[in-house]
Amino acid sequence: MNITIHEALRAYIDPLTEHEYAALERSILTEGCRDALVCWGDVLIDGHNRYAICQKHQIPFKVVQNDNFSNIEDVQLWMIDNHLARRSVSDFQRGMLALRKKEIITARTKHHDTNAPSVEGEADIAVPVIKPTQSRQEIAREAGISSNAVVQIEKIQRTASPALVQAVRDGTISISAAAAVASLPDEEQQAAVAGGRKELQQAARQVREKIREQKAPTKIAKQVAESEESSDVNNGNAVTSHHYGGDAEVPVLQQKIIALQSENAALLKKIAELQAALEKVHTGSY
Structure with a gap:
């Protein structure tokens, strides 16, 4: 069948690291593509890395359909829940996914409230709406991490440079240390990232000491x-x-x-x- 790659969906979930991608490629070359790809119509919604590896090495694969979606937001929510269920996803990725889910549901709820039917008779039509996740405690429970980690990830989202965010994704620096370094100007963040793990830890230590003082x-x-x-x-x-x-x-x-x-x-x-x-x-x- 013809498979379409939706770029927004492919970019929606954090890509694998080089090490993770290499490990997946070795597994597929040795054992074949064991897990089926998932499509919504002809749009690929799960298995982008497996599809790319199979195409590269001409390895056969299976496809299953999931037609339980009415729009792209439904697909995004499904992708988030699908990744949150995986044990290999890091705490930082879990926090980011849960916050993205909150953004989608909150936007959907606001749109529904704005466009709610006002004509008599239409108001009786029941429209299912998912309640938005509001508190950090709920987001933390959704992601399986602590509320404090959610606060730190929100800070990283707001103020961390792209280089620092990538360092957290790669596991070079912890979430708590990255949140501390994110308090620094972009130039200092980038310099700390360029210096490697020890430089990042030193920068985080200095920020914390300054805050305590x-x-x-x-x-x-x-x-x-x-x-x-x-x-x-x-x-x-x-x-x-x-x-x-x-x-x-x-x-x-x-x-x-x-x-x-x-x-x-x-x-x-x-x-x-x-x-x-x-x-x-x-x-x-x-």
């Missing part, structure tokens, strides 16, 4: 403010409780409270310095 003063200020607020409350209670015993005790209590506040602030500052020193010694995993 920026958060430390804020954390200490919050702790001091909470301490002072607590002291103010205690001060008010002390004044109230001792007022009937004599006003002369109030200045003495206030001086003690001020001294305790000063001592507490000094201790918090010392703790922050020790924490910063420990963080520099113990780096995180990448």
